[in-house]
Amino acid sequence: MALKDFPLDECLLQGNASCPGCPATIGLRLVLKALGRKTIMVVPACCTAVIESLYPHTSFDVPVMNIAFEAAAAGASGVEAALRQQGRTDITVVAWAGDGGTYDIGIQALSGALERGTNFIYICYNNQIYSNTGIQRSGATPFAAWTTTTVGGKTEFRKEMGEIILAHHIPYAAQTCISYPEDLYCKIKKAMSIKGPKYIEILAPCPPGWRFSMDKTVEMGRMAVDTGAWSLWECENDVMTFNGKSKLILEKKVERKPVEDWIKYQGRFSHLFKPERDEKRLKAIQEHVDLLWERYRKCYVKI
Amino acid sequence: MKKYPVETSLSYPKLGAMGKTGSWRVFKPILDKKKCVKCLRCWIFCPEGSIRREKDDSVNIDYDFCKGCGVCANECNVKAIIMEREEAKKK
Numbered sequence: 001m002a003l004k005d006f007p008l009d010e011c012l013l014q015g016n017a018s019c020p021g022c023p024a025t026i027g028l029r030l031v032l033k034a035l036g037r038k039t040i041m042v043v044p045a046c047c048t049a050v051i052e053s054l055y056p057h058t059s060f061d062v063p064v065m066n067i068a069f070e071a072a073a074a075g076a077s078g079v080e081a082a083l084r085q086q087g088r089t090d091i092t093v094v095a096w097a098g099d100g101g102t103y104d105i106g107i108q109a110l111s112g113a114l115e116r117g118t119n120f121i122y123i124c125y126n127n128q129i130y131s132n133t134g135i136q137r138s139g140a141t142p143f144a145a146w147t148t149t150t151v152g153g154k155t156e157f158r159k160e161m162g163e164i165i166l167a168h169h170i171p172y173a174a175q176t177c178i179s180y181p182e183d184l185y186c187k188i189k190k191a192m193s194i195k196g197p198k199y200i201e202i203l204a205p206c207p208p209g210w211r212f213s214m215d216k217t218v219e220m221g222r223m224a225v226d227t228g229a230w231s232l233w234e235c236e237n238d239v240m241t242f243n244g245k246s247k248l249i250l251e252k253k254v255e256r257k258p259v260e261d262w263i264k265y266q267g268r269f270s271h272l273f274k275p276e277r278d279e280k281r282l283k284a285i286q287e288h289v290d291l292l293w294e295r296y297r298k299c300y301v302k303i
Numbered sequence: 304m305k306k307y308p309v310e311t312s313l314s315y316p317k318l319g320a321m322g323k324t325g326s327w328r329v330f331k332p333i334l335d336k337k338k339c340v341k342c343l344r345c346w347i348f349c350p351e352g353s354i355r356r357e358k359d360d361s362v363n364i365d366y367d368f369c370k371g372c373g374v375c376a377n378e379c380n381v382k383a384i385i386m387e388r389e390e391a392k393k394k
Binding site for chain 2: 003004006008010012013014015016017018019020021022023025026029030052053054055056057058059060061181207213214215216217218219
């Protein structure tokens with residue numbers, strides 16, 4: 001899969017309400033390129049509800065249903081049931097929610113839909129904050145990160161949503177990042193070809209939320225994977241595979257960079273470096289990542 | 304465009320639903336076509352979809368909607384795109 005093979009069709013129209021350098025629109029463009037026009041999207045309250053722009057206009061060229069914050073997966077289940085009743089199996093139902101609507105508010109509806117075996121794709125674009133309402137802390141916010149509700153830095157570590165999803169033993173679950181368009185595209189295509197509930201999580205580095213320059217969006221995602229703070233994997237019928245750079249890191253073919261390389265460019269971690277280095281918390285962040293990879297190695301490397 | 308008779312509020316797709324977002328721009332991307340190697344990285348990573356891909360895989364920038372984020376300039380491996388400050392708008 002090369003960049004030249006991506007379709008030209010744009011389902012997300014220009015002149016939408018996203019911030020400059022928005023990772024969600026990079027993700028949306030790639031996802032909609034993979035899904036094509038035979039798609040119904042269910043969008044709860046998240047940044048994308050804003051990106052759709054103002055009534056009576058929308059910047060989406062595919063049908064989109066807006067729904068309450070906690071109900072993305074439940075709404076998608078309803079849409080899927082209606083399509084099934086009409087005998088229209090050629091249409092993909094996609095729930096597109098942010099990390100707030102997945103990790104915190106929507107987890108009950110999501111878990112229910114996965115358990116019922118609804119034939120849909122749930123995509124979570126994870127920018128690690130409630131960016132739509134003004135950068136509040138979410139369950140995905142990493143340790144020591146500044147948000148408007150955790151002014152001195154968050155005191156808890158983020159939860160591993162991927163592992164919660166894996167516990168449902170669904171046909172397909174994957175984790176990817178907007179900085180790897182080929183990886184993202186192939187994962188969406190694979191999810192489309194599988195029947196049953198599918199879950200894909202996309203890391204979306206948010207310039208205003210993470211406090212970095214808006215031209216570094218893609219670079220920041222790449223750095224997250226290089227440092228091991230984020231990993232690219234897919235799990236098809238309980239067979240776990242790591243992809244791209246994460247595979248090389250897991251097999252120890254490439255050295256994992258220190259996580260400091262990633263966080264020093266983000267303003268939300270600046271209180272760890274100024275006025276003096278907070279060695280204790282920097283060490284805690286690094287140890288958390290080390291522990292995560294140790295767990296990955298223990299569980300998924302065949303000896 | 305086909306209109307649907309439904310009771311709920313319904314929005315219809317429109318190019319530039321928030322107007323010409325090019326007016327948000329502070330820095331303007333300038334493409335040097337001689338340096339461009341047609342790798343299409345700018346096209347795939349443009350958050351706005353403002354970089355148009357032509358049939359021969361060359362690219363053009365749509366300044367009506369480009370918000371000037373600079374992702375294209377940052378991702379260009381051959382530095383064919385540079386960011387230049389917009390000239391002050393004449394009143």
